[in-house]
Amino acid sequence: MTQPEKPVATRLSLSQRPRRNRKSDWARRLVRETTLDASDLIWPLFVIEGEGRRDAIASMPGVFRYSIDQATQAVAQAAALGLPAVALFPNIDPGLRDEAARAALDPDNLVCRACRAIKASVPDIGLITDVALDPYTSHGHDGLLVGEEIVNDATVAVLTRQAVIQAQAGADVIAPSDMMDGRIGAIRAALDAEGFENVQIMSYAAKYASAFYGPFRDAIGTNKTLKGDKRTYQMDPANTDEALREVALDLEQGADMVMVKPGMPYLDIVRRVADAFHAPTFAYQVSGEYAMLTAAAQNGWLDGERAMMESLLAFKRAGAAGVLTYFAVQAAEILRRE
Numbered sequence: 001m002t003q004p005e006k007p008v009a010t011r012l013s014l015s016q017r018p019r020r021n022r023k024s025d026w027a028r029r030l031v032r033e034t035t036l037d038a039s040d041l042i043w044p045l046f047v048i049e050g051e052g053r054r055d056a057i058a059s060m061p062g063v064f065r066y067s068i069d070q071a072t073q074a075v076a077q078a079a080a081l082g083l084p085a086v087a088l089f090p091n092i093d094p095g096l097r098d099e100a101a102r103a104a105l106d107p108d109n110l111v112c113r114a115c116r117a118i119k120a121s122v123p124d125i126g127l128i129t130d131v132a133l134d135p136y137t138s139h140g141h142d143g144l145l146v147g148e149e150i151v152n153d154a155t156v157a158v159l160t161r162q163a164v165i166q167a168q169a170g171a172d173v174i175a176p177s178d179m180m181d182g183r184i185g186a187i188r189a190a191l192d193a194e195g196f197e198n199v200q201i202m203s204y205a206a207k208y209a210s211a212f213y214g215p216f217r218d219a220i221g222t223n224k225t226l227k228g229d230k231r232t233y234q235m236d237p238a239n240t241d242e243a244l245r246e247v248a249l250d251l252e253q254g255a256d257m258v259m260v261k262p263g264m265p266y267l268d269i270v271r272r273v274a275d276a277f278h279a280p281t282f283a284y285q286v287s288g289e290y291a292m293l294t295a296a297a298q299n300g301w302l303d304g305e306r307a308m309m310e311s312l313l314a315f316k317r318a319g320a321a322g323v324l325t326y327f328a329v330q331a332a333e334i335l336r337r338e
């Protein structure tokens with residue numbers, strides 16, 4: 001066999017060598033365009049009745065449903081790590097779910113009690129509550145079901161009341177995730193009329209009918225009850241201009257912040273929304289995204305920490321002001337260490 005010839009290197013005459021700016025850690029830090037900070041992260045957490053409970057969620061390893069006492073402790077820890085806000089999602093007793101979502105309007109429901117407890121012991125963290133009916137309906141939909149239809153305007157009337165009750169319980173930010181038309185304006189008017197003009201609205205403005213919500217439905221217990229799908233109110237994953245129209249409407253109606261959901265598969269939408277409106281734009285890295293990354297890491301197929309931090313940075317690079325992520329506490333711990 002003949003020996004392969006050794007290639008002869010000639011020095012290329014290049015005026016630009018982009019690798020120069022990558023040659024060392026300090027050089028990379030010097031030219032870095034995007035940074036990630038604990039202040040960019042919002043932690044969604046699940047609450048459940050009882051005491052001393054931290055129930056594991058099988059499809060979301062490392063995520064728990066907390067009874068109010070445990071949630072309060074967990075939120076105190078989140079505040080100490082510098083997280084600016086948490087978002088509460090209740091797992092309501094199945095016996096309290098009905099067609100009319102009555103428990104959503106009970107000022108002593110799980111979420112309202114959790115708000116009061118958290119506000120009393122961790123006053124300096126932002127408290128975001130979810131406005132939608134899915135945790136409270138027997139059919140698992142975000143709105144009222146009449147025949148086969150999720151009825152818009154009657155649902156908005158309930159959501160408006162739900163928002164006021166949450167504000168009364170101490171919520172700092174109302175986050176409607178239901179995708180009914182006109183709910184932002186109706187909620188803004190009701191909050192103002194009740195003296196809550198300083199309560200913010202973070203609108204789930206472009207929320208897609210996505211397969212990536214599966215583990216969340218395990219967490220709040222709607223996977224088994226949900227009848228049909230949510231395609232008559234959540235957006236078609238094929239659409240992008242429509243997201244801009246949805247965001248425009250919510251901003252006109254009084255949204256202070258807007259959200260795109262899911263996150264990673266929709267970074268193009270985040271970028272378009274951020275560029276078009278220059279309004280605080282958030283992304284929700286949803287349960288299915290968390291589950292994928294965590295499962296791959298647990299199998300040793302991904303470096304979990306690096307993949308997590310890279311995914312969070314990607315939201316910032318796409319133009320997001322911040323990210324709702326189940327990784328918030330883990331990521332904040334890493335950021336503190338660095």
Ligand SMILES: NCC(=O)CCC(=O)O
Nearest residue numbers: 177212213216286287288
């Ligand atoms: N309204 C909140 C959600 O639907 C969250 C979905 C997820 O994390 O999969």
Ligand SMILES: [Mg+2]
Nearest residue numbers: 179180181246
């Ligand atoms: Mg809308």
